[in-house]
Amino acid sequence: xxxxxxxxxxxxxxxxxxxxxxxxxxxxxxxxxxxxxxxxxxxxxxxxxxxxxxxxxxxxxxxxxxxxxxxxxxxxxxxxxxxxxxxxxxxxxxxxxxxxxxxxxxxxxxxxxxxxxxxxxxxxxxxxxxxxxxxxxxxxxxxxxxxxxxxxxxxxxxxxxxxxxxxxxxxxxxxxxxxxxxxxxxxxxxxxxxxxxxxxxxxxxxxxxxxxxxxxxxxxxxxxxxxxxxxxxxxxxxxxxxxxxxxxxxxxxxxxxxxxxxxxxxxxxxxxxxxxxxxxxxxxxxxxxxxxxxxxxxxxxxxxxxxxxxxxxxxxxxxxxxxxxxxxxxxxxxxxxxxxxxxxxxxxxxxxxxxxxxxx
Amino acid sequence: xxxxxxxxxxxxxxxxxxxxxxxxxxxxxxxxxxxxxxxxxxxxxxxxxxxxxxxxxxxxxxxxxxxxxxxxxxxxxxxxxxxxxxxxxxxxxxxxxxxxxxxxxxxxxxxxxxxxxxxxxxxxxxxxxxxxxxxxxxxxxxxxxxxxxxxxxxxxxxxxxxxxxxxxxxxxxxxxxxxxxxxxxxxxxxxxxxxxxxxxxxxxxxxxxxxxxxxxxxxxxxxxxxxxxxxxxxxxxxxxxxxxxxxxxxxxxxxxxxxxxxxxxxxxxxxxxxxxxxxxxxxxx
Numbered sequence: 001x002x003x004x005x006x007x008x009x010x011x012x013x014x015x016x017x018x019x020x021x022x023x024x025x026x027x028x029x030x031x032x033x034x035x036x037x038x039x040x041x042x043x044x045x046x047x048x049x050x051x052x053x054x055x056x057x058x059x060x061x062x063x064x065x066x067x068x069x070x071x072x073x074x075x076x077x078x079x080x081x082x083x084x085x086x087x088x089x090x091x092x093x094x095x096x097x098x099x100x101x102x103x104x105x106x107x108x109x110x111x112x113x114x115x116x117x118x119x120x121x122x123x124x125x126x127x128x129x130x131x132x133x134x135x136x137x138x139x140x141x142x143x144x145x146x147x148x149x150x151x152x153x154x155x156x157x158x159x160x161x162x163x164x165x166x167x168x169x170x171x172x173x174x175x176x177x178x179x180x181x182x183x184x185x186x187x188x189x190x191x192x193x194x195x196x197x198x199x200x201x202x203x204x205x206x207x208x209x210x211x212x213x214x215x216x217x218x219x220x221x222x223x224x225x226x227x228x229x230x231x232x233x234x235x236x237x238x239x240x241x242x243x244x245x246x247x248x249x250x251x252x253x254x255x256x257x258x259x260x261x262x263x264x265x266x267x268x269x270x271x272x273x274x275x276x277x278x279x280x281x282x283x284x285x286x287x288x289x290x291x292x293x294x295x296x297x298x299x300x301x302x303x304x305x306x307x308x309x310x311x312x313x314x315x316x317x318x319x320x321x322x323x324x325x326x327x328x329x330x331x332x333x334x335x336x337x338x339x340x341x342x343x344x345x346x347x348x349x350x351x352x353x354x355x356x357x358x359x360x
Numbered sequence: 361x362x363x364x365x366x367x368x369x370x371x372x373x374x375x376x377x378x379x380x381x382x383x384x385x386x387x388x389x390x391x392x393x394x395x396x397x398x399x400x401x402x403x404x405x406x407x408x409x410x411x412x413x414x415x416x417x418x419x420x421x422x423x424x425x426x427x428x429x430x431x432x433x434x435x436x437x438x439x440x441x442x443x444x445x446x447x448x449x450x451x452x453x454x455x456x457x458x459x460x461x462x463x464x465x466x467x468x469x470x471x472x473x474x475x476x477x478x479x480x481x482x483x484x485x486x487x488x489x490x491x492x493x494x495x496x497x498x499x500x501x502x503x504x505x506x507x508x509x510x511x512x513x514x515x516x517x518x519x520x521x522x523x524x525x526x527x528x529x530x531x532x533x534x535x536x537x538x539x540x541x542x543x544x545x546x547x548x549x550x551x552x553x554x555x556x557x558x559x560x561x562x563x564x565x566x567x568x569x570x571x572x573x574x575x576x577x578x579x580x581x582x583x584x585x586x587x588x589x590x591x592x593x594x595x596x597x598x599x600x601x602x603x604x605x606x607x608x609x610x611x612x613x614x615x616x617x618x619x620x621x622x623x624x625x626x627x628x629x630x631x632x633x634x635x636x637x638x639x640x641x642x643x644x645x
Contacts, residue, residue: 054541075547087538091560100556101546148546 002065002155002188004028004051009060011046011212020046022212023060031186033179034217035203037193039235043212044192045160051190052158053077065155075104080149081158085165086141088133088148095120095129098147119151122181139170146178150185157182157189163198175202196236200224208232230355233282239310241282241349242324244317249276254350256281257295257315257322257342264347267359274352282349285310285327290334294343297324299336306330313342395621401614409611423615427602435590437619440598445623447509447594448577451516455524455573456566458517463528464554468540478529481522489519493586500587507591515583520573527572531565532558571631578624595620 006026012019021043028034036044049055051062053074061070069077080101088097098119099112107115120126123143133141142162149157162178163171179202182189193199199206200220207217208231216228227233233241246254246261248271254261261281263271290311297315300323309328314321326342328334350358401409403419430436435443462481466474496515497506505511535558543553559566584594599620602612 052541052545054544074541074545079545081542081545083538083542085536085538087536087542089539089542089557091557100543100548104547104549104552148542152546 003030003063004156004188004190005063006047006051007061007063009047009050009062010058011043011050011055012058019043019058019212021050021209024214026207026214026217028188028190031188033182033189033191033202033204035191035193035199035206036209037196037199037203037206037235038209038215040194041211042209044194044209046212047209048158048160048190048192051156052079052081078155079158080152080154080156081160082145082149082162084161086133086145086162088141088144090133093130093132094125094136094144094147097133097144098151101148101152115151116147119147122150123147138166139174142166142174146181150181150187153187155188157187157191159189159191161193162191164193164195171198178202197238200236206236208235210235226357227282227349228357230280230282230351233349233351233357237284239285239325241284242288243351244281244283244322244324246279246281247276247318248279254279254281256283256324256344256348257297257317259295259342259344261350262344262347263350264359267347267350270359271350274358277353279353279358280351280355282351283324283344285325287344287346287348288324288326289343289345290326290328290340291343292341294341296339296341299334299338299340302332302334302336304330304332309334311340313340315342398614398621399618401611402618403615404611406608406611409614410608423611424619427612427616427619434601435593435598437598437616440593440595441623443509443588443592444578444595444620447512447516447592448574450509451513451520451577452570452573454513454517455520456570458521459524459528459569460554460559460566462525463532464558466525467529467532468535468537468553468558469550478526481525484518484522489582493583496583497586505587507588509588509592511587512580512584512592512594515587516577516580519580519583520576523576524569524573527569528562528565531562531569535561567631571627574627575624 004026005028006024009021009024010019011021024043024047026034026047036047038044046055050057051064053069053072053076057070061068063069064077064079089100092100095113095116098116102112102115116129117126120129123146125140125143125147128136128140128144133144136144142165145162163174166174175198191202200223203220205217205219206223208215208223210231216223216232218226223232223236227236227241230243234243244256246256248254254263254271261283290313295315295317297313299311300314301312303310303312307330309330309332311326311328311332311334312323313326314323316322324342334340352358400415402423403421404417405420405422408414408417428437430438465471466478471477500506500511505514539557539561540553543557548556579596580594581596581600584597585600588594589597599613599616602609602616
């Protein structure tokens with residue numbers, strides 16, 4: 001059980017100028033499941049590996065439970081890591097894999113087996129203890145990798161895309177099990193994924209990274225409802241938020257097509273004081289609706305998901321064609337080629353020319 | 361018709377396939393024939409071996425009896441086989457013991473300038489052995505190593521070390537880096553990473569490398585002839601002792617060669633499965 005702290009931590013790979021992780025500041029609470037999410041190359045895995053001690057920290061510090069571990073080798077950090085491809089030792093049985101760390105600590109065999117059996121029981125791995133990893137399915141291998149981590153009762157779990165090698169159905173199931181296991185064990189966990197759905201469903205808090213820079217760290221609900229900048233707005237949420245460029249000049253109000261864009265009072269007030277330029281209006285598909293009023297457009301695609309549908313509508317915005325995505329009922333009669341009207345159902349987000357959120 | 365169907369048609373034509381198999385067998389036989397002829401000659405009398413070549417004859421073990429007889433003034437078969445085994449096994453073992461950590465330091469935890477180090481290892485092979493024989497001989501003489509097993513143990517270790525390091529390194533590189541990282545996080549020391557994780561994975565590669573070192577050392581002739589002519593003579597030099605200016609020797613030479621080749625064949629046969637897997641795993645690929 002421990003807190004984790006990144007303090008201005010930087011990683012610059014030799015031969016590159018741009019830091020892979022740039023002055024990362026992050027406080028992770030005891031027992032918290034924090035998800036690092038971002039597109040590939042965002043530095044999320046590098047940040048995790050810095051915490052693991054597998055990656056050199058060029059500037060700044062990393063603390064585990066208040067202790068500065070910046071220069072400590074991985075074995076001195078009391079952490080356990082689950083790798084994307086599981087990294088199970090191929091020459092060892094499941095039991096030996098899970099007991100390897102304990103063996104390195106010099107724990108006697110009987111005690112080791114007891115702990116391995118306990119972990120195997122939690123993960124339903126008891127029938128497989130004598131098997132080699134190559135004789136296990138993908139899901140079983142994933143559980144062995146988890147077992148290897150929990151058997152040690154470390155201070156921190158590190159997970160590097162542990163579900164990305166599973167098929168879609170198993171991934172969703174394992175996601176829930178993993179979150180449940182983490183809650184039961186109460187071990188501080190840092191979890192890396194590129195999948196924002198995984199991030200939102202699992203994380204107590206989610207840290208969004210892009211180009212090595214922390215964009216925002218917040219609860220999933222706040223990330224979704226109050227993205228701090230244009231990148232977070234576009235990255236979080238599936239389907240993605242509609243991001244529409246609008247020119248703001250003089251005292252003209254914001255328009256999407258020929259619709260007035262509704263803004264919350266504080267956003268409107270903040271817009272008053274900021275200058276003209278190319279702003280971005282962000283509106284999630286569920287905050288738009290198709291009806292008899294609004295800006296006209298033609299339906300180009302209808303995606304029916306059963307419980308809901310997403311309708312792509314081509315409208316005219318600032319004299320250019322623009323595709324926007326609108327959520328509709330599950331059983332919809334809207335078809336490709338229909339002429340419809342799109343209207344707002346709620347206030348829109350607004351991002352300044354530098355990408356930052358307007359209004360708090 | 362697309363190219364791939366052409367190839368499929370080519371392969372599925374029974375006549376073509378039969379022809380391909382036949383040529384494969386023929387080619388294999390051409391390569392194997394000298395060995396077969398050597399073995400056959402060993403079972404002939406000198407007259408039969410030196411006369412018109414025949415395939416069918418009354419086999420005799422006389423030549424094997426003759427070459428394994430101990431003759432005063434000449435090393436016996438037993439002595440040279442023991443010499444060869446001791447020299448080859450000890451040199452192979454030393455080479456492997458030195459090569460494993462070297463390969464580890466050149467692949468899994470690469471030292472700085474590992475490229476230069478690797479080049480240095482192979483550069484020792486640029487010079488023909490014969491070019492270095494004079495200083496080697498003088499040094500061996502000064503250290504009183506001539507006609508001892510140690511001179512060849514040292515030389516064979518040195519000859520095989522670059523090969524062993526290069527081969528093992530390419531096997532080590534196939535070990536996924538995550539495994540090493542997982543072991544480090546699990547608290548494994550450097551030694552434990554090597555013995556518990558890396559070596560079991562590269563076992564086929566170790567077998568292949570060890571076997572190649574064994575074969576090269578076993579068959580080495582030149583240095584053995586220069587440094588160890590009398591005491592501590594090795595099998596490869598012993599074989600040539602049956603060449604003679606005064607009498608026919610083909611049958612005796614064949615019998616002696618057959619005996620000397622046997623250990624390598626057995627070793628190769630035993631290690632075959634592992635070796636093929638090992639070779640396919642990286643080094644030669």
